[in-house]
Amino acid sequence: MASEKQLPFNILVFPCGSEVALEIHRSLCYSRHINLIGASSTNDHGKFVYHNYVNDLPFITDEKFIEKLASVCKEYKIDAIFPAMDSVLDLLKENEQKLNCKVIASSPETTKICLSKKKTYEVLKKSVAIPVQYNSVDEIDTYPVFLKPDIGYGSRGVKKCNSKAEALNHLSTNPDNLILEWLPGKEYTVDCFSDFHGKLLYAGMRPRRRIMNGISVNTITTTEHNNDVKLIAKAINDKLKFSGAWFFQLKENLEGKLTLLEVASRMGGSSAAYRIKGINFALLSVFTQMQIPVEILENNYTVELDRALSNSYHIPITYNEVYVDLDDCLIIDNQINKSLISFLFQCINKKIKIVLLTKHEADLTQTLIKHRINQLFDQIIHIKKSDEKSNYIKTKDAIFIDDSHAERKKVSAICTIPVFSPDMIEGLLDS
Numbered sequence: 001m002a003s004e005k006q007l008p009f010n011i012l013v014f015p016c017g018s019e020v021a022l023e024i025h026r027s028l029c030y031s032r033h034i035n036l037i038g039a040s041s042t043n044d045h046g047k048f049v050y051h052n053y054v055n056d057l058p059f060i061t062d063e064k065f066i067e068k069l070a071s072v073c074k075e076y077k078i079d080a081i082f083p084a085m086d087s088v089l090d091l092l093k094e095n096e097q098k099l100n101c102k103v104i105a106s107s108p109e110t111t112k113i114c115l116s117k118k119k120t121y122e123v124l125k126k127s128v129a130i131p132v133q134y135n136s137v138d139e140i141d142t143y144p145v146f147l148k149p150d151i152g153y154g155s156r157g158v159k160k161c162n163s164k165a166e167a168l169n170h171l172s173t174n175p176d177n178l179i180l181e182w183l184p185g186k187e188y189t190v191d192c193f194s195d196f197h198g199k200l201l202y203a204g205m206r207p208r209r210r211i212m213n214g215i216s217v218n219t220i221t222t223t224e225h226n227n228d229v230k231l232i233a234k235a236i237n238d239k240l241k242f243s244g245a246w247f248f249q250l251k252e253n254l255e256g257k258l259t260l261l262e263v264a265s266r267m268g269g270s271s272a273a274y275r276i277k278g279i280n281f282a283l284l285s286v287f288t289q290m291q292i293p294v295e296i297l298e299n300n301y302t303v304e305l306d307r308a309l310s311n312s313y314h315i316p317i318t319y320n321e322v323y324v325d326l327d328d329c330l331i332i333d334n335q336i337n338k339s340l341i342s343f344l345f346q347c348i349n350k351k352i353k354i355v356l357l358t359k360h361e362a363d364l365t366q367t368l369i370k371h372r373i374n375q376l377f378d379q380i381i382h383i384k385k386s387d388e389k390s391n392y393i394k395t396k397d398a399i400f401i402d403d404s405h406a407e408r409k410k411v412s413a414i415c416t417i418p419v420f421s422p423d424m425i426e427g428l429l430d431s
Contacts, residue, residue, distance in 0.1 A: 008035045009079040011104075011286060012072070014088060016053070017044025019215060019269040021084035025049050026311075027275055027282035030337070030422035032328045032403065034286065037076050039069075052076075060088055066095045073101050080104050080289055082282070087151075089266055090115050104289045106242045106265045113240060114265040117178060118150045121260075127235040129259045132181035137167050140179065147177040156214065183259055185252020188225075189216060191271040192233050193284055194242040196291045202298075203233035204274050208249075210306075216270045217307040221277060228258060236263060244285035247271065273305040274298075276313050276427035278419070297409055299418050303427065313427040317418055321398035322347055323389075326358040326367075328403040329422055336371055339425045340401070344376060346430060355379045357389050357400075390414040401425070 011028065013021050016038030022045065028034045038050025041059045054072055058065050069092075073081065080102040083089035090111045092103045105111055113119045121130045134140050147170050148158040157174055160182060161167040171177060186207055193202040205225060210218035229250075236248060245267035250258045267281040275281065278299045287294050304314045322344070324330060330340050347354055356377040360367060364382050368374035381392050389407050393400065393415045400411045400419045408419040420428065 007033050009033060009286060009290065010035045010037065010077050011080055011082055012037045012039055012054075012076065012078045012101075013046075013050070013082045013084055014039045014057070014069070014092075015044070015084055016040050016046030016050050018084045020266065021046060021082075022049060023267070023269050023272050023275075024082055024084060024282045026272065026426065027280050027423055028286070030332065030339075030403075030425075031283055032332065034283070037078070039072060060091055066091075066098055070099050073099055080286065082286070083266065086115055086264060086266065102289050104244060104285050106240070106244065106246065110240045110242060111265045114246075114263050116150050117148070117262050120263050123239055124236060124260065124263075127239055128232050129253075129257055131183060131253075131259055131261075134179040137164055137171065137179065140164065140167070142181070144182040146180045146182045147171065147174065148180070149174070150176060150178055181253070183251040183253050183261075185254075185256060187211075187249065187251045187261070188229075188258070189219070189247055189249050189268055189270065190229055190233060191245070191247050191268055191274050191279075191281065192237070192242070193245050193279070193281060193296070194237055194288075195294060196243055196288045198237070198241045198243060200234055200237040200242075201294075202279060202296050203230050204279070205229045206270070206273055215307070216268075218305070219270050219273055220304040221273050221302050225258060232258065232260075236260075240265075244288045245271070245281035270305055270307065272311055273303045273313075276303045276305075276315065276424055277301065278421070278424065280421070280423060283423070297405065297412065297419075299412075301418065311426065312431045315418075315427055317399070319352065319397055319399045319418075321353045321355060321395055323355045323357045323393055323398060323400045325389075325402040325404070325407070326356060326360050326364075329401060330356075330373070331367075331371060332422070336373070337422060337425075339429070340422060341373075343425050343428050346428075348376075353378045355381060357381045357383070357392055359383055359385045359387070359389075361385065393417070399428075 013024050037052040038046045039054040040046050041057045047053045078101045082104045083092050089105050093105045093108045093111050096103045144162045159170045188205050188207050190205045194200050206219040208216040246265050247268040248263040249261040253259045271281050278297050284294050306312050354377050390410045398417050412419045
């Protein structure tokens with residue numbers, strides 16, 4: 001963890017209205033280590049989400065874009081920019097020195113390779129299974145085939161072609177499309193994280209069970225193909241040398257073999273499913289860019305994520321008692337955490353016991369009265385700073401909520417109950 005002198009980091013998210021940017025906000029907005037600023041080239045949903053919002057940036061194709069962005073970074077004393085779109089990521093990483101701040105991404109070499117599917121296949125063809133590629137329609141021996149742009153995202157410009165005539169017709173308006181074998185099986189995303197040394201720390205698979213506009217809108221965490229996935233992730237990471245969050249997509253071919261579709265050097269929008277298990281890819285990526293050592297703490301349950309303009313989660317756990325922290329958790333920046341207070345009142349409605357477990361150093365009674373929560377708890381346990389919170393949790397039928405990674409780690413190990421940080425609370429709220 002960073003020393004207090006380094007915190008909080010001023011993080012600029014651009015463009016802040018994309019689906020990835022909205023997930024970055026959900027991931028970082030509760031962290032006391034982060035001060036978020038959103039920026040876009042056009043008014044979008046980001047202005048409703050980011051309290052600190054910059055909307056007068058030119059488009060990335062404008063020759064003055066980097067110059068203007070650099071001035072915004074100087075004005076807001078930005079420590080790092082979090083790109084939220086593939087093409088933006090590549091441009092910003094390439095101009096990192098001109099921006100005079102860090103860009104939360106892997107090296108320019110890696111981002112450029114990942115931007116092009118053709119380059120990706122060329123680099124990885126001896127390391128992982130890739131689709132059969134045809135140089136022209138005349139080479140195709142089996143239909144259907146799948147045509148897609150070399151550079152693109154969100155299923156834009158893709159086409160399944162069942163005949164030579166259909167393929168020629170599509171290529172007449174999309175001549176740069178890659179011609180690939182059709183992969184008929186299940187499709188998966190694998191969310192990954194590598195530290196600042198380039199060491200792969202995590203790879204988690206989730207099937208893309210329902211897709212809309214190229215976005216996985218229903219997905220579930222799974223250990224299916226776990227060993228194969230880890231080998232594939234390591235092979236990709238060894239070749240491309242990632243730093244921070246990244247992901248790749250796989251699809252089963254006719255024989256059921258997992259075959260690579262693409263690799264992206266950014267976090268996936270639906271990686272929120274793993275955040276609800278405790279793996280905050282955005283926060284891990286910020287710390288990694290700042291060369292702060294991190295570790296993975298994952299809860300042992302399955303999360304299903306369904307997206308319909310907002311996130312809904314299902315976690316198959318039951319509990320009759322909630323242990324919750326006060327400082328930087330229920331109270332953040334001298335204000336009540338609205339998401340957490342909503343959850344606590346949800347617990348009251350369900351007659352779930354709420355225990356305040358705190359090391360608050362000021363007058364606790366006066367603090368609770370000041371914030372009008374003095375009657376909220378069934379029990380209050382006020383302990384010394386040197387005490388271990390894990391010593392005060394006596395039941396297995398409970399969950400623990402705390403902003404401190406160290407506290408969560410101890411409670412998880414000693415009490416073997418699910419643990420939650422503030423950014424994970426949305427996973428506990430009823431839809």
